[in-house]
Amino acid sequence: MKVFTYHTPERVPSDGLPDCAIAVDVLRATTTIAAALAAGAEAVQVFSDLEQLIQESDDWPADQRIRVGERGGQTVAGFDLGNSPLECHPERVQGCRLFMSTTNGTRALERIQGAPTVLAAALINRATVGDYLQKHQLETVWIVGSGWQGSYSLEDTVCAGAIAHYLSQSLGLPLETLAGNDETIAAIALYDHYQDDLLTLFHQCSHGQRLLNLGNHADLKYCAQIDTLSVLPIQAEPKVLVKTAMD
Numbered sequence: 001m002k003v004f005t006y007h008t009p010e011r012v013p014s015d016g017l018p019d020c021a022i023a024v025d026v027l028r029a030t031t032t033i034a035a036a037l038a039a040g041a042e043a044v045q046v047f048s049d050l051e052q053l054i055q056e057s058d059d060w061p062a063d064q065r066i067r068v069g070e071r072g073g074q075t076v077a078g079f080d081l082g083n084s085p086l087e088c089h090p091e092r093v094q095g096c097r098l099f100m101s102t103t104n105g106t107r108a109l110e111r112i113q114g115a116p117t118v119l120a121a122a123l124i125n126r127a128t129v130g131d132y133l134q135k136h137q138l139e140t141v142w143i144v145g146s147g148w149q150g151s152y153s154l155e156d157t158v159c160a161g162a163i164a165h166y167l168s169q170s171l172g173l174p175l176e177t178l179a180g181n182d183e184t185i186a187a188i189a190l191y192d193h194y195q196d197d198l199l200t201l202f203h204q205c206s207h208g209q210r211l212l213n214l215g216n217h218a219d220l221k222y223c224a225q226i227d228t229l230s231v232l233p234i235q236a237e238p239k240v241l242v243k244t245a246m247d
C-alpha cells in the first residue's frame with residue numbers, strides 16, 4: 001500500500017485516480033458526517049452549491065430530509081442544521097437523509113468522487129478507516145485535506161498523519177514503504193508531535209480559532225477525540241455517503 005497525502009483538494013493530481021480516496025475535514029464536515037451516520041442517518045448527500053441542494057432535497061419526503069448548510073462557520077438561513085456534530089443525535093437524524101453543504105469539506109468530497117472507493121475520515125473514526133484500508137489491501141490511497149478556501153489547514157494534515165501512523169503500525173510497514181509522497185511523512189511527523197494534545201492544536205490553528213470566536217468550544221472538544229466511533233462513511237453513489245459495517 002502507498003499512501004499519498006494532499007493538503008488541499010486543489011493539490012490533488014488532475015490525472016489518474018487511486019484505488020481509494022479519503023476526504024478529511026476534521027473541523028468539521030467529515031466529523032459531522034461520521035457522527036450523523038453513527039446516529040442512524042440513512043445517508044449524507046453532499047453539495048457544493050446551495051441552490052442545487054435545495055432543488056434536489058425538494059424531491060425527498062419532507063419528514064425524511066434534513067438540510068445541513070454552513071457558510072462562514074454558521075448555519076445557512078432557512079436550513080435545519082449547521083455543521084455541528086453535536087446536533088447529530090439519534091432523535092434528530094435517525095432514518096433521515098442529510099443534504100449537506102459546507103465551506104470546505106463537501107468540496108473535497110466532490111473533488112474525489114470519481115475514485116472507485118471514497119471514504120470520509122476524521123479523528124473520531126480514524127481506526128475504523130485504517131482497519132478498512134488494511135482489510136482491503138488497497139494499492140494506492142489518497143488522503144485529501146479539505147483545508148480552508150483553498151489554503152492549508154493544520155488539523156486536516158494531522159488527521160492524515162494519524163491515519164498513516166495507524167496503518168504504519170498495524171501493517172508493520174516502515175515509513176519509506178508506506179509513504180507515497182513527502183506530505184505523508186510530514187503529516188505523520190505532525191501527528192507524532194500533537195497526538196497527546198489534539199485539543200491544544202485545535203486552539204492554536206486558524207480554523208479552530210475561527211470556530212472558538214463563534215462560541216464552538218464544545219465542537220472542538222468533540223472533534224479532538226480519537227477512535228471513538230466505529231463508523232465508516234463510504235460513497236454508495238456519487239456524492240452520497242452511507243455507513244458500512246466493518247465485518
Ligand SMILES: O=C(O)[C@H](CS(=O)(=O)O)OP(=O)(O)O
Nearest residue numbers: 028029072073102103104105
Ligand atoms: O463549519 C466549519 O467548521 C467550517 C466553516 S469555516 O470554513 O471555518 O468558515 O466548514 P468546513 O467545510 O467543515 O471546513
Ligand SMILES: [Mg+2]
Nearest residue numbers: 025027028104
Ligand atoms: Mg474544515
